[in-house]
Amino acid sequence: MSDASRIRVGEGSDSAYDVVVGTGLLGELPDLLGPGVERVLVIHPHALRAKGEAVRDDLGAQGFSAFIAEVPDAEEAKSARVAERLWGVLGQSGFTRSDAIVGVGGGTVTDLAGFLAATWLRGVKVVQVPTTLLGMVDAAVGGKTGINTAEGKNLVGAFHPPAGVLCDLATLHTLPPGDFVSGMAEVIKCGFIADPAILDLVEADPEGVQRADGPAVRELVERSIMVKARVVTDDPKESSLREILNYGHTFAHALEQVEGYTWRHGEAVSVGMVYAAELSRLAGRLDDAVVDRHRSTLTGVGLPTSYRGDRWPRLYDAMRRDKKSRGSLLRLVVLDGLARPGRLEGPDPLLLQAAYTRISSH
Numbered sequence: 001m002s003d004a005s006r007i008r009v010g011e012g013s014d015s016a017y018d019v020v021v022g023t024g025l026l027g028e029l030p031d032l033l034g035p036g037v038e039r040v041l042v043i044h045p046h047a048l049r050a051k052g053e054a055v056r057d058d059l060g061a062q063g064f065s066a067f068i069a070e071v072p073d074a075e076e077a078k079s080a081r082v083a084e085r086l087w088g089v090l091g092q093s094g095f096t097r098s099d100a101i102v103g104v105g106g107g108t109v110t111d112l113a114g115f116l117a118a119t120w121l122r123g124v125k126v127v128q129v130p131t132t133l134l135g136m137v138d139a140a141v142g143g144k145t146g147i148n149t150a151e152g153k154n155l156v157g158a159f160h161p162p163a164g165v166l167c168d169l170a171t172l173h174t175l176p177p178g179d180f181v182s183g184m185a186e187v188i189k190c191g192f193i194a195d196p197a198i199l200d201l202v203e204a205d206p207e208g209v210q211r212a213d214g215p216a217v218r219e220l221v222e223r224s225i226m227v228k229a230r231v232v233t234d235d236p237k238e239s240s241l242r243e244i245l246n247y248g249h250t251f252a253h254a255l256e257q258v259e260g261y262t263w264r265h266g267e268a269v270s271v272g273m274v275y276a277a278e279l280s281r282l283a284g285r286l287d288d289a290v291v292d293r294h295r296s297t298l299t300g301v302g303l304p305t306s307y308r309g310d311r312w313p314r315l316y317d318a319m320r321r322d323k324k325s326r327g328s329l330l331r332l333v334v335l336d337g338l339a340r341p342g343r344l345e346g347p348d349p350l351l352l353q354a355a356y357t358r359i360s361s362h
């Protein structure tokens, strides 16, 4: 028996879909694929081979022509070379406009699966089966798809909403603890920008939320998806409101770049949120208590809140080149209070540097 809950994304548009959250959810896949699908290509990384095969076998047993393809791990999956190989698989297997892709894996696999679906025959269905916390609360929901190029991450892609998203919480049990906690940074972000009940849950049991079997994990996943669902429903193509999801990300992207992508994304976002909070305070927009709450909540779950103090010129340069800034104007998401995100456009460079000093560990 499934204990699934459903969160609707894009209500009112012709591309609305459900995100299903629970355990033991394979039986829900045909429903999410919808009518008319004959062939399905399941893609997965090596670490998720058993899960990918289970999905393929289950679809086969339910009458689909189910194919499977393994892709390289992590960011290696998001390349034109891998996409080209999979276009070959789709072509050789006779995939038509009414067939579908299923992505089983972390955000890298769901980004690739979405990109494949967006590009094959100018758009086929994709159902995402995220297996990381970050994948569930962020990457698989919202319809942004993409691959990397030699010049940078996510430079090639398309908006292509999935036909559905299936979050099987049991898959999180095999995730390395560091990856799980890293995903918690995006959950906490949802707490600061939109749903402070998330912060209350995290603070009530900081040990428990570091484990995939922690008692609050399901509610945290559901609440975070609801935050993202609300935002992307109002702004599917990132014209304005959706920017609030980038809270902490301008600094995080710069840090990741300066560190040559050796940091986990969530850890960079954690430091980036403290940076954004300090910037908000320096701009006279946020009080001390909320800034302090950033540090205590993030530290409580084992996430970093500071960064070395000798990297400003490179960080600033990277922030100015971040693709989220429009034209030459640097735009950052700040907070005007708990759950009150705002924008800071063209800030004084001295203010930006002062916020960096506040988060420097020296």
Ligand SMILES: NC(=O)c1ccc[n+]([C@@H]2O[C@H](COP(=O)([O-])OP(=O)(O)OC[C@H]3O[C@@H](n4cnc5c(N)ncnc54)[C@H](O)[C@@H]3O)[C@@H](O)[C@H]2O)c1
Pocket: 045, 046, 047, 048, 073, 074, 075, 078, 105, 106, 107, 108, 109, 111, 131, 132, 133, 134, 135, 138, 139, 140, 141, 142, 143, 144, 145, 146, 153, 154, 171, 172, 173, 174, 175, 176, 179, 265
């Ligand atoms: N499209 C969007 O809106 C969006 C939003 C946020 C992030 N992203 C993208 O998501 C990607 C990061 O996603 P991620 O953090 O999930 O990384 P990931 O996909 O690389 O997964 C992390 C690692 O965990 C392994 N793994 C995944 N699930 C597992 C499981 N259940 N058990 C054991 N191992 C498992 C993977 O093989 C990988 O080695 C980035 O490429 C980022 O650009 C996209």
